[in-house]
Amino acid sequence: GVEEAVEYRVGSQDSTEKYNRQLTDNDVVALRHQALAEIDNAKFGRFHIKACMVAGIGFFTDSYDIFAINLCSLIMGYVYYADAEGKAKNTTPTNIDMWIKGATQLGCIIGQFTFGYLADRLGRKRIYGVELIIIIVCTIGASFSASTMRGLSVYWVLFIWRFVLGIGIGGDYPVSAIITSEFATTKNRGAMIAAVFAMQGFGIVAAAIVALIVLACFKGAIEGDQLKLDYVWRIIMGLGTVPALIALYFRLTIPETPRYTIDIEQNVKRAAIDVQTTINGRRDLDDDAYAAQAAHNDKRVKKPSWTEFYNHFKKWKHFRVLMGTAVTWFALDVAFYGVNLNSSIILQAIGFVSSESPYKAILKNTSGNIILNLLGTLPGYWVTVFTIDRLGRKTIQYIGFVMLVILFCILGFAYHQILDKSVAGFIVLFTLANFFQNFGPNTTTFIIPSEAFPTRFRSTCHGISAASGKIGAVIAQLGFFQLKDRGGKNKFIPQLIQIFALFMLIGLIFTWFVPETKGKSLEQLSEEMDD
Secondary structure, three states, X not given: OOOEEEEEEOOOOOOEEEEEEOOOHHHXXXXXXXXXXXXXXXXXXXXXHHHHHHHHHHHHHHHHHHHHHHHHXXXXXXXXXXXXXXXXXXXXXXXXXXXXXXXHHHHHHHHHHHHHHHHHHOOHHHHOOHHHHHHHHHHHHHHOOOOOOOOOOHHHHHHHHHHHHHHHHHHHHHHHHHHHHHHOOOOOHHHHHHHHHHHHHHHHHHHHHHHHHHHHHOHHHHHHOHHHHHXXXXXXXXXXXXXXXXXXXXXXXXXXXXXXXXXXOOOHHHHHHHHHHHHOOOOOOOHHHHHHHHHHOOOOOOOOOHHHHHHHHOOHHHHHXXXXXXXXXXXXXXXXXXXXXXXXXXXXXXXXXXXXXXHHHHHHHHHHHHHHHHHHHHHHHHHHHHHHHHHOHHHXXXXXXXXXXXXXXXXXXXXHHHHHHOHHHHHHHHHHHHHHHHOOHHHHHHHHHHOOOOOOOHHHHHHHHHHHHHHHHHHHHHHHHHHOOOOOOOOOHHHXXXXXXXXXXXXXXXXXXXXXXXXXXXXXXXOOOOO
């Protein structure tokens, strides 16, 4: 131990104990238990709301940037292929559309794995905010994409910017999830993490609403010259920097999580201080004691290593959990991104969008996206927020996968029969599928990996699980575009929906391997109560 004066509250709010001695192992265990108990049993307060907002604004930005390309690619077709020869007029070619939509997902795989590992190795605080800086720079760069003198087209420049953007977005997944999880109370942890992730729904809707507003502002110009749409997609994309700029300062100044300070930096006293000052809003330590704790961080501590990771997960009881979180996220994202990144194509395929003027066609497509998300996506997220700590993560994941298997089978096998009867009926079923993706595995596959693993590997495992999901998203993009036109334009979409149903069944089966994390502390879940 290190001799240092520490005053720490051990009983009622008015009773404190001051001591100046070396801590024994028993003292460390007792102080660790008390610090963790204060986190787990704290009243939901201002700091928890702030943590959710700081992380949530980032996810709002992430989803805005990811899903805005759905509309931007549609608009770009009217600009760069307005007079296409030998190709579909006013339409971005399939192979180009595939790559500019898939670029962000490819970058996410790298970002999720890399930032997940770095957050365990270097600390959550040291890298939190770096991912947002990458997002801001790349969003601005993407909105100014243009053809280069050396022969790179605007689409290739956009691909490069969005690939690097994906690294930043990918980094946000594990770090935001882990910080929220490690600061949360046991009682409200599921709702807090779900609320952060639910901001993704607002981001998706915001992208469509912003597109609607910008279109309205340029209505006269577009009707006079459709090439004016070039301004529209750039403005839609560039506005994604606004929420990121708002959140940046708060991310750079958020404190290190007490769990990381205790279990990785092995500084139990410093963690006790942080719990008091951040979560409980009080400080029972003098300045000399606080400085002593800061100095303690310079001691050499054992950082997580890949050897330690291997030795932990070579045991079946640990590996099965990681396998469960990774495979369920992979299966879910095949359908989630296959549907949501291509909702404009699906709306066209079912006849919701007719071949009118560019302005009217884009307006109707954008309105269709808003309807789908307001009726299905947003309610699904927030029903999860308000029920997850009562129903449990695993229960909601089972419900979601079962309903998605049923709905995708109906939509896929009865595709033409439903459309012949009613386009509105198809949209209702499609909206229900959106609802059960989010009141279901899209939210729970994000939450469970942030709870089920030890502190030393928690962020790495979340990164691995999330990257598995994005591999599914990339496969969905490649498969969707390679297969959708088999037999004619958009003729293979019914079979693609049937394939999505198969992946939902795979997710349902592998849900058995993930634990129920409701009502348990992170230490109980990871078996580190006395480590």
